[in-house]
Each structure stands twice: as structure tokens, then as C-alpha cells.
Amino acid sequence: MFDSFERRDGPNERKKLQCNSCKRQTIHTLEAQCIGRWQEEFGCGHSADGGVEFSLYRCGACDEVCFETSSWCSEEYDHDDEGNIYLPRTEIQYPPPSSADFAFDTDFTPHDLNELIDEMLYALAGSKLKLATVALRMVVEFIVTDTKCAGRNLMRKIDDLHAKGHVDQNQLALLHKIREKGNAGAHERKAMNRNEMVAGIGLVNLLLEKLYNSPKRQEEIVKKANQAFQSDDDS
Incomplete structure (x- = not known):
């Protein structure tokens, strides 16, 4: 009161x-x-x-x-x-x-990941760049942990994401940049600038498509096709 x-x-x-x-x-x-x-x-x-x-x-x-x-x-x-x-x-x-800058496809992504992404975009749209920087690192960490990448820390898990063939060498280096800048944001209160955030979010969008959305869409398409052809054979 x-x-x-x-x-x-x-x-x-x-x-x-x-x-x-x-x-x-x-x-x-x-x-x-x-x-x-x-x-x-x-x-x-x-x-x-x-x-x-x-x-x-x-x-x-x-x-x-x-x-x-x-x-x-x-x-x-x-x-x-x-x-x-x-x-x-x-x-x-x-x-x-x-913001009109980002259009995430979250049809097949985990609910907890979607909440992190929403908080990251909220911080960025409100010019809270320190919070957005830390949130972007958290999004990357969620993805590599959720996809069972091996390693005792985020650096090793990102390396394992590359070892599994999910990202190329250039994307690997960019993910490590996000990790390093996210650490600086959490411990030294240093923020990425808006251009860096936009670039990092674009990379996350690629990961969502490759690791979550595209495999699930293919799975649903194949399932519907099998059902359709099975129904045709029965008739």
C-alpha cells in the first residue's frame, strides 16, 4: 500500500x-x-x-x-x-x-523455450539490451541441452552440436560469440548492440527450423502420406 x-x-x-x-x-x-x-x-x-x-x-x-x-x-x-x-x-x-523484425515459427518448439524467446524479444523491443543479451545465451543453452548435446558446460555442448553436424564451422564460431557475450552480459553487465542481437536471433531461428520444426513437419507429412496410401490400398 x-x-x-x-x-x-x-x-x-x-x-x-x-x-x-x-x-x-x-x-x-x-x-x-x-x-x-x-x-x-x-x-x-x-x-x-x-x-x-x-x-x-x-x-x-x-x-x-x-x-x-x-x-x-x-x-x-x-x-x-x-x-x-x-x-x-x-x-x-x-x-x-x-516487433516486426522477427517471425519465429514455434509450432513444434518446447513451451519453456518459447517462453524464453518471448522474454528475450520483450527485452530487445524495450531496449533492455543487457537482459536481451543474457536471454539470448539462455536460449542457446536451452537448445543444446534439450537436443542432448554432450558436455559439462555450454562451450562443450556447442562444440558437440557442431560434431553432430547440426551447424557448420561458421555457425559454430557465431554460437561461441553469443556464449562469450552472454557471459559478459551476466558477469560484467556488458550488452550486445542491437545489430549483434538481431544477427544472433537470426542464427537461433535457423536452429529452431533445423532441430525442431523441419523434422516434425517431415514426420507429419510422411505420416499423412502413409495414412492416405493405406486408405487407398484398403479400398
């Missing part, structure tokens, strides 16, 4: 957000904003505080409206490159941002 809740008068801000109508990032104007703040006492002189900003944005290209929350908490602090403490914010956009 908030200890205070107020409406901000005359907001005059602009922000680049992913527009679900334009299917791209556009400049949005802040039309309205409310701010709720809370504070909690834990005893022994210890307390915590935080808040949430509720913002209504309008796309400058098509007038489509979206809603965003931005929350923070004094217990969830971090340090910048100079060692100064700051409170990172968690921003969530409604409806979730979507």
Missing part, C-alpha cells in the same frame, strides 16, 4: 519506446503520470522505501497509446562505473512491446 499517491501536473517529457502499432521504436510523449511512494519501518533503526511511477505515453508517429510502470526500492541498489550507489528501476510496458 502506498503512503502517498499524487498526480503529476503538466508532464512535458518524451521517450523512445517500442510502438505496437508502428512495430518499431518511436518518440512517445508523456501525456499523464501518477506517482505512488511507500516507506516501511523494520525496527532497530532500519527502514526501506520505494515507489512506482504510472505513465501514459502517446506515439508521435501514429498516436497509439501505451502504459508504463517504473518501480524502485531502496533495498535493491546497485553501483555505477564510478562506485556510486544508485537505485535501478524496473520498467514494464503495457501492452508488452512487439
